[in-house]
Amino acid sequence: MVQIRVNHDKLAKALNVSDIDFFILLLVINLIKTFGHRYGKVIDAVSVAAKFAVYLTYLEEGNNLRRTGFLHHVEPRRVKEIVSEFDTLLENGGSLCLLGSVEPSYLIGFSYIWIEKYSLKEGESVTRLFNLTESERIIIEAGFPENTPKCLLLRECDVEALIKDLHDKAQSLLHESKRTAFSEALAEHAKYRLLAAETMQEIKITKDTSAYLLLKKDYSPKGRQARMQTMIQDLTRSFRWMYSWVDGEDGIMRGIETLEIAEEQKEEALQELDQMMRAWADKYHTESDGSKIVALQFLLGPHQEMTI
């Protein structure tokens, strides 16, 4: 569910935005709402990207702090900081990390380490970490959904420990300077995210103790993760080709066909399209010295209104 629907018609008015603004909104809103990246993380990521742009200009402009500053409206002193930041990063062979992955890395691994650390051993009770009578146990287990991974029910503190582990692991990959300390606020955020993603579920035991049940073996299904990768790759390719196309560069072809299609013909049409593309590619595929590799990317979908 990526199309975020808000029934408030008022928003339609506010969305009186330009095309480029809408584009940015679509990206950012999905990064935050759909993929679950932290608010600050997204801004940080863009800020790093922007600093990198400044760094590139600095190199291109022959190491001129002031000129670079003027070109992008950044204080020369700040340019200097940025430059040294990237210089040392390059020297240390560090890698640039903005978001790292489409979904927050510290959430992706959650199910995995839960299963790893708290797998259910032969004859062990799922509620081992809680002091429950046999009857209480049966009542609680009766409320479990189907097909949950075979592992222990956790206490709040266990969940927090897992989150802390993941956070620390994710942070350890970063170079010292730009680490975020673990905090209660962060843990709480992660907990809410995991609940919202239905990776785990909260079960009230008593008035002030909760148990947590793992629902899925993955934060998001492997198939979905693979498709997200493909999405990013396709979109990146589109980006680059379109940028080239704007500048009228050779070797880029862009087209769009709009049509009305009857529901019952759709299946047939799509199949024919697929075969047609394949046949075309086969026909012109020739491996010889003078040939170049090209790719044809296509995408078909419904005509949509501009909603977020």
Next chain:
Amino acid sequence: MVQIRVNHDKLAKALNVSDIDFFILLLVINLIKTFGHRYGKVIDAVSVAAKFAVYLTYLEEGNNLRRTGFLHHVEPRRVKEIVSEFDTLLENGGSLCLLGSVEPSYLIGFSYIWIEKYSLKEGESVTRLFNLTESERIIIEAGFPENTPKCLLLRECDVEALIKDLHDKAQSLLHESKRTAFSEALAEHAKYRLLAAETMQEIKITKDTSAYLLLKKDYSPKGRQARMQTMIQDLTRSFRWMYSWVDGEDGIMRGIETLEIAEEQKEEALQELDQMMRAWADKYHTESDGSKIVALQFLLGPHQEMTI
């Protein structure tokens, strides 16, 4: 020229980035370097988009500050500020403005107001604003490139006045609160941008006075601006469809064909592809009650390495 080339092989190493990070880099770097948006403006734009995401969640979560805060890792107090910001925006019927246009609005209009305010009247000298002898004038004019718009050569202060006008005009469209005051630094930035975009050219008159010559009738050619609009629209469509595709929604088809093609066959192949698509669309186009509007978008380009 969007592919920014830096010869430093070192950078290849730093570009040890994930797909999503590369994607963000591509977007942000082009916004800043190619389109010339200010460093701070881009970060601001994303920040507004992120705040909007928070606002949407707030509405969806039944006006729950706390919960919204946890979901995105934002302080409840900050959420409240954000919410009231958007609430008042909506009440006043204001519109959300991130970047506004693909290129900075205060630069796009530059040529236009120059031509408008300083067009060359019958028999008037291009160097009217400077105290030059006839011979000096001839020497300077001899150095002009071909086909420059017919308007006066300007002094530094005139250029700055034009920039200020543009800035004020751009700001007046925004709602009071989020305006940026005009400053020397900003003017200097704009000047550098205009020079870099070859919209105008600096001509040294004496040691410490310069003249400025308008080179183009537009900040960027109209055709290019139209293509940029198309680019953004195409990319936005791709975005939305791909997001849907990731979630396995119906009615989306996505494909890619890679082939090696001989240079001499390319032209023929592209033409055939174009006709083929058209024929396919015509064949299945039926206007009836049960039919839905779909669009087929395709893009062909060279296989590329991952460089920025």
Next chain:
DNA sequence: GCGTGGCATTAAGCCCCTCAA
């Protein structure tokens, strides 16, 4: 033209406390 130093403001983080429905 270039680098650097001083200075204001804001935002993004953290935490802790109280009150009312």
Next chain:
DNA sequence: TTGAGGGGCTTAATGCCACGC
């Protein structure tokens, strides 16, 4: 119990300008 609302805190980044070379 949970949301609202208050307070107080650090750090860092985005801006301005002006000075000296």
